[in-house]
Amino acid sequence: MASSSGPDRLFSLRNSFYLGAYQDAINKSDIPNLSPDDAVERDSLVYRSYIALGSYQLVISEIDSSAPTALQAVKLLALYLAGDKESAIVSLQEWLHDAAIGNNPVLRLIAGIIYMHEQNYNEVLKHTNSGGTLELHALNVQIYLKMHRSDYAEKQLKIMLQIDEDHTLTQLANAWVNLAVGGSKIQEAYLIFQDFSEKNQVTPLVLNGKAVCRMHMGRFDEAEILLLEALNRDSKDAESLANIVVCSLHLKKPAGRYLSQLKLSHPDHLLVHRASSAEVIFERAVQAIA
Numbered sequence: 001m002a003s004s005s006g007p008d009r010l011f012s013l014r015n016s017f018y019l020g021a022y023q024d025a026i027n028k029s030d031i032p033n034l035s036p037d038d039a040v041e042r043d044s045l046v047y048r049s050y051i052a053l054g055s056y057q058l059v060i061s062e063i064d065s066s067a068p069t070a071l072q073a074v075k076l077l078a079l080y081l082a083g084d085k086e087s088a089i090v091s092l093q094e095w096l097h098d099a100a101i102g103n104n105p106v107l108r109l110i111a112g113i114i115y116m117h118e119q120n121y122n123e124v125l126k127h128t129n130s131g132g133t134l135e136l137h138a139l140n141v142q143i144y145l146k147m148h149r150s151d152y153a154e155k156q157l158k159i160m161l162q163i164d165e166d167h168t169l170t171q172l173a174n175a176w177v178n179l180a181v182g183g184s185k186i187q188e189a190y191l192i193f194q195d196f197s198e199k200n201q202v203t204p205l206v207l208n209g210k211a212v213c214r215m216h217m218g219r220f221d222e223a224e225i226l227l228l229e230a231l232n233r234d235s236k237d238a239e240s241l242a243n244i245v246v247c248s249l250h251l252k253k254p255a256g257r258y259l260s261q262l263k264l265s266h267p268d269h270l271l272v273h274r275a276s277s278a279e280v281i282f283e284r285a286v287q288a289i290a
Contacts, residue, residue: 070104073095140152161174223243224251241262
């Protein structure tokens, strides 16, 4: 959104980040003469883009103890995803209880993301439910959908629509809710992702959105084409691999190689855990019969 003092100079960078064009966001980050607040937001988005690309150590090494709270929070996310989960959560809890910084919106957002990885949704909502930014509201939408509470997700979406109905995050949240509601709303969700693909750089995030819509419509052959394109753009993208496993099974095509790729690249993915649990149950059943 443009401010009263002029255009939003971070709009393009922010938009690229939200749509999953992480390298493009990094490439757009050389913006001179930013205000101190805008510079911190710019750096936060750039470092989060590096995290999304898996460059955890770069973020950890570049953000030192003198950095603003928002960047320190982003560093915690990098530490967590790099495997230092326990100490990252301990530090996170200390900072959240610090009266001076505990209400920082980026810190609360990072807390939500980390606890979402932990699948501790009630803890997420402790820190995100009061909102304050569109990103926090968008995260709430995701959490409520994971909790199968589309009614609460719709309430969060209404708040976002009131704040800025044309914002990229609002439109993404609208598509997520439409997918959850189903029925005629699936086509509306597809049109949102199609609009993104026509007006912005096409990313695995957008292609997966379109593919999931097609799968909900039962058009798995069309979904497969979109997912293969997504994997051509990023062969290790978790959602592309997970979705093409599901799509391949519906098409009665081999899915083992995609599942193996997902296990190697993203061992903590929900589909990997479900597949592993199914394998254990199957082995027990075989042993019981034997």
